[in-house]
Amino acid sequence: MTGRIGRFSRNPGSAHGLSRQRLLDGNNKSLLALLQLAILGFSSVTLVFILFLTVRVNRIVNRQPTFVQLTNGDTVYVSERERNYRRPEVIRQVVNDWTMLSFNWDGTLPGTDEPDEGVAVEDVRGRVPFSVSMASFLLEPELGSEMLQMFATEIVPSGVFTGDLRQVITIEDISEPRQIAEGRWEVDMVATRRLLNRRDGSQRAIPWNRTYTLRAVEIPHSPLGDEASRVEQLVYDTLGSGLQIVDIVPFDPR
Numbered sequence: 001m002t003g004r005i006g007r008f009s010r011n012p013g014s015a016h017g018l019s020r021q022r023l024l025d026g027n028n029k030s031l032l033a034l035l036q037l038a039i040l041g042f043s044s045v046t047l048v049f050i051l052f053l054t055v056r057v058n059r060i061v062n063r064q065p066t067f068v069q070l071t072n073g074d075t076v077y078v079s080e081r082e083r084n085y086r087r088p089e090v091i092r093q094v095v096n097d098w099t100m101l102s103f104n105w106d107g108t109l110p111g112t113d114e115p116d117e118g119v120a121v122e123d124v125r126g127r128v129p130f131s132v133s134m135a136s137f138l139l140e141p142e143l144g145s146e147m148l149q150m151f152a153t154e155i156v157p158s159g160v161f162t163g164d165l166r167q168v169i170t171i172e173d174i175s176e177p178r179q180i181a182e183g184r185w186e187v188d189m190v191a192t193r194r195l196l197n198r199r200d201g202s203q204r205a206i207p208w209n210r211t212y213t214l215r216a217v218e219i220p221h222s223p224l225g226d227e228a229s230r231v232e233q234l235v236y237d238t239l240g241s242g243l244q245i246v247d248i249v250p251f252d253p254r
Contacts, residue, residue: 092174116161
């Protein structure tokens, strides 16, 4: 009798063990199901993100050119570029503009018949034509000061302001820009200055063969807008390319 009772007394423990095992098995299955759902959800989010990137890239690749009409009626092409990107033709144009402004003098203010009395240069005795002072804004400030002093003391003769002399420059070649670093380029120029004597008609040819180094800069905007003075508007128009000349050295064709 005792043995029978002993055999039956183990049955409740066995049943409890089986129930616990089933519970653990059920928990494991639930955890596995949750993990599978989590993986599925993460995969779905990843797929949606990849699809979004694909659509975005396709839109950029297939984007049509954007044109903007300026207040003067001109239409310009607008495209997305890196911050320091500058188009080659814009770089060459800045070199051309500085050269033409700096070396074309006829004794009158640009675009008028008014006499050009010159602009005084700090720290030296001498003047430069108004166009030369405007061109200096395309230069890095320290270089601009040095060039103005050199023009006033070595390049611009006093006869320019009396009307006896005038000068023109002819540009034979402007090279394609060479990128030497991010946001920095070099451009070579071959040109000839021609100093003309209005009294006797003689002229003197002076080579101007130089290598220009330029860098990308922020484009400033006048806080006064249309209310700015004519000179201030000219300054900001000159700086509108977002480029600055930081060095000018003799051109070495080798």
